[in-house]
Amino acid sequence: MHRKLPLLICFALGTFMLVQFFVPHKASTALYEAILDWVQIIYAFSLLVGAMMLIKHHAVIASGRDAKERPFSILILMGITVMLVAGLFFGRGEGTVFHWLFQNVQAPMQATMFSLLSFFVASAAYRGFRARNSQAIFLLVAAIIVMLGRIPVGEIISSYIPKAADWILNVPSMAARRGIYIGIALGTIATSLRVILGIERTYLGGK
Amino acid sequence: MGQNDKNKMGIQGRHFIFILMAIVVAAPLIFRVGLPLRVTAEVRQVYGFLDRLPPHSAVIFSFDHETSTLPEMVPLAEALLRHCFRKNLKVFGMALLAEGAAVGDDNLRRIGSEYDKKYGEDYLFWGFRPQFTTAILALGERIDHEFPSDYTGQDIRSFPVMEGIENYKDIAAVITVGDGDIPVYWVNYAQARYGVKIIPAVTAVMATTMYPFLQSGQLVGLAAGLKGAAEYEMLIGKPGRAVKGMDAQSGAHIFVIILILVGNTVMIAGRRRKGR
Numbered sequence: 001m002h003r004k005l006p007l008l009i010c011f012a013l014g015t016f017m018l019v020q021f022f023v024p025h026k027a028s029t030a031l032y033e034a035i036l037d038w039v040q041i042i043y044a045f046s047l048l049v050g051a052m053m054l055i056k057h058h059a060v061i062a063s064g065r066d067a068k069e070r071p072f073s074i075l076i077l078m079g080i081t082v083m084l085v086a087g088l089f090f091g092r093g094e095g096t097v098f099h100w101l102f103q104n105v106q107a108p109m110q111a112t113m114f115s116l117l118s119f120f121v122a123s124a125a126y127r128g129f130r131a132r133n134s135q136a137i138f139l140l141v142a143a144i145i146v147m148l149g150r151i152p153v154g155e156i157i158s159s160y161i162p163k164a165a166d167w168i169l170n171v172p173s174m175a176a177r178r179g180i181y182i183g184i185a186l187g188t189i190a191t192s193l194r195v196i197l198g199i200e201r202t203y204l205g206g207k
Numbered sequence: 208m209g210q211n212d213k214n215k216m217g218i219q220g221r222h223f224i225f226i227l228m229a230i231v232v233a234a235p236l237i238f239r240v241g242l243p244l245r246v247t248a249e250v251r252q253v254y255g256f257l258d259r260l261p262p263h264s265a266v267i268f269s270f271d272h273e274t275s276t277l278p279e280m281v282p283l284a285e286a287l288l289r290h291c292f293r294k295n296l297k298v299f300g301m302a303l304l305a306e307g308a309a310v311g312d313d314n315l316r317r318i319g320s321e322y323d324k325k326y327g328e329d330y331l332f333w334g335f336r337p338q339f340t341t342a343i344l345a346l347g348e349r350i351d352h353e354f355p356s357d358y359t360g361q362d363i364r365s366f367p368v369m370e371g372i373e374n375y376k377d378i379a380a381v382i383t384v385g386d387g388d389i390p391v392y393w394v395n396y397a398q399a400r401y402g403v404k405i406i407p408a409v410t411a412v413m414a415t416t417m418y419p420f421l422q423s424g425q426l427v428g429l430a431a432g433l434k435g436a437a438e439y440e441m442l443i444g445k446p447g448r449a450v451k452g453m454d455a456q457s458g459a460h461i462f463v464i465i466l467i468l469v470g471n472t473v474m475i476a477g478r479r480r481k482g483r
Contacts, residue, residue, distance in 0.1 A: 021400075033348050036341045043338035092309065093359055094316060102309045107274040110306075114275035118459060122228045123221050126466040130474050140471075144464055150411070150434055151457040152242035162245060169418055177419050 007198045014196035055080060142168050224466065231462045235454035242454055249421060250438040252428030253406050254290070256380065262295040264379040265372055267346075268315070269393070270300065270307030271339070271385035276410050277310065282436035282449035283408040284314050284384045290443050292322040292329075296379075297368055300332040301354070303342060303389050308335035311384075312358050327366035334358035339389055340396060347375045347401040380404040380427060386413065394420050408435065 013035065020028045054076075061073035083106075086098040093099060131137045148154035149165020194200035257266075268288065272280045291298050300315045302308040312332045319330050326332075333354040336342035345353040350363075350372060357363050371377060381403050383390040390407040397403040404427050407417050411432025420426050430439055433456055436449035 029348065033345070033352065036345045036348075039341040040336065040338050040345075043341075047337060094313070099309065099313075102274075103313065106306075107277055107310070110273065110275040111277045115278070118232065119225045119228050122459075122463055122466055123224050125463045126220075126224060126470040129467045129470060131471050140467065144467065147460045147464055150432075151460045152244050152453060153457050153461060155243065155245050166247075169415060170422070173415055174418050174422065177415060181419060 003201075003204055006204055007201070011196055011198060014192070018196075051080075142172075228459065228462060231458040232455045235458050236451065239451060240454040240457075242457055244437055244441055244450065244453060246438045246441060247435075249429040249431075250435055250442070253287075253430050254428075254439065254442045256404070256406070256427045257287070257290055257294065257296070260294060260296060260379050263297055265297040265299060265377055266291055266379055267381045268298060268300045268311065269381060269383045269385075269389075270302040270311030270314070271304055271383050271387070271389035272310070272410075273304055273306045273386060274310065276386035278452070279410045279433055279436070280384055280386060280408075281310070281314065282433060282447065282452065283430055283439070284311075285318055285447065286436050286439035286443060286445075286449065287382055287384075287406075287408055287430070288314060288318040289321070289445060290439070292318060292324055293443070295329075297372075298324075298330040299368075299372075299378075300330070300358075302335045303339040304387075305335050305337075307384075308358065328368055331363065331366050331368050332358040333363065339392055343392060343396040344400070347397065347403075350374055375401040375403045378403060380406050382406045382408060384408045386410045388413075388416070390417060391420070394425050398425050406430070411435075 016028075016031070017035065020032050058073035058076045061069050062077055064070065083098065083101065086096070086101060090097050129140060129143070131140050145161060146165045146168055148157065149162040149168075154161040154165065191200060195203070260266075268284065268291075270280075270284070288298065298315065298319075300311045302311050315330055315332050316326065319326065324330055333350075334357060336345075336353065342353065351369070354363055357366070363369050375397065381393055381397060383393045383405065385407065386409065390405070390409055390413070393403075393405050393407075398405045405420075405425065406427045406429075407413075408430045409417060409432075411434065414429065414431035414435075417426065417429050417431070421429050430436065433449050433452050437446075437453045440446050440449050
């Protein structure tokens with residue numbers, strides 16, 4: 001029974017959401033809205049569970065003996081506590097501690113981490129982007145044209161470079177994208193049907 | 208040459224590249240070059256659409272990004288917000304990623320104050336909602352049901368700007384400022400189901416993801432990356448940090464191309480030496 005009940009709920013709600021799209025009745029719309037509310041409520045609780053698991057995981061490390069990992073876990077726990085207390089008790093708007101910490105600590109740190117990518121891209125471009133075979137040469141030429149075409153210098157060198165870059169993005173790249181999207185859509189439909197009909201049961205856990 | 212020496216050489220070479228990259232990016236930011244900029248058709252389409260909207264039309268700005276992409280996202284949001292406020296449009300802000308909430312609220316207030324716009328009268332920030340698929344769908348039914356209160360916790364029906372706003376049928380366009388896949392979900396759920404006009408303002412790497420939807424006519428236009436922001440700044444006649452940043456981006460792109468060419472030259476020369 002403990003497996004049949006979730007399968008039944010999944011079948012009933014899955015079928016309802018499918019049919020509801022074609023039935024714009026008041027009752028079906030009300031039920032549809034209620035389901036949307038419940039999905040968000042469940043999701044919000046899953047966020048809470050995630051946060052609790054993160055705290056638990058780092059609390060274990062922080063209280064352990066691994067001197068190498070301990071400082072990082074303590075720092076994470078301190079960060080969580082400070083942001084929680086600041087946001088819950090002193091507000092989130094402009095001029096608050098939360099806002100100041102977000103703007104001056106969290107945002108610059110994350111932007112810095114992401115910006116470091118440019119250095120690794122430069123290093124990888126030198127060491128890894130090699131014309132070893134004909135496919136690699138195609139990739140290399142396409143990459144150079146698109147890189148030049150997306151900056152003002154490309155236009156200065158030749159007006160054909162931005163046009164060639166647009167062509168690469170709008171024709172071969174787009175064709176590949178469309179193929180991927182059609183594949184994803186068909187895969188999603190197939191998987192959804194398997195879940196609704198109870199064929200795909202891995203989300204229930206176990207074997 | 209021993210293995211240790213080889214590693215040392217590698218590390219030194221990498222550091223040299225890092226230093227050069229830092230110089231190439233920083234120098235144009237300090238000494239402005241002012242390279243000419245071509246405005247692309249997709250950015251012009253966004254500008255034309257927003258420019259033709261009658262005053263007091265409602266637009267949603269959804270800040271669907273994290274803080275890691277702020278250097279690209281903020282100039283895009285700023286340029287589009289400036290245009291909307293200048294056109295006296297009603298602007299509603301929201302976020303489908305938690306970090307976007309604080310950024311969005313800050314952007315709206317900062318750019319709103321530049322045009323003497325009042326919170327609650329000319330613009331409003333609804334806040335963050337988790338589970339973006341259901342949030343997008345729920346806005347199509349009733350906005351005040353999905354967001355009963357704004358970011359500051361006040362009843363959204365108490366704000367004059369919400370007058371006559373019920374769901375997507377009262378919204379002229381959704382501008383999704385995103386660094387991931389969420390703009391695609393806006394197309395799949397808001398555009399396909401409710402026929403909402405979608406304007407993606409995305410990072411440069413996400414541009415290729417949006418092109419199929421642009422070609423199929425499911426998007427109004429597309430503003431992508433720092434380049435998209437710079438083009439938009441040119442169109443609204445207010446060149447800002449994106450136009451300035453384009454010089455640095457040009458430098459970085461050229462530097463990467465030079466590195467690719469040098470790397471391949473070294474490889475070919477090495478092969479020839481071995482061949483002899």
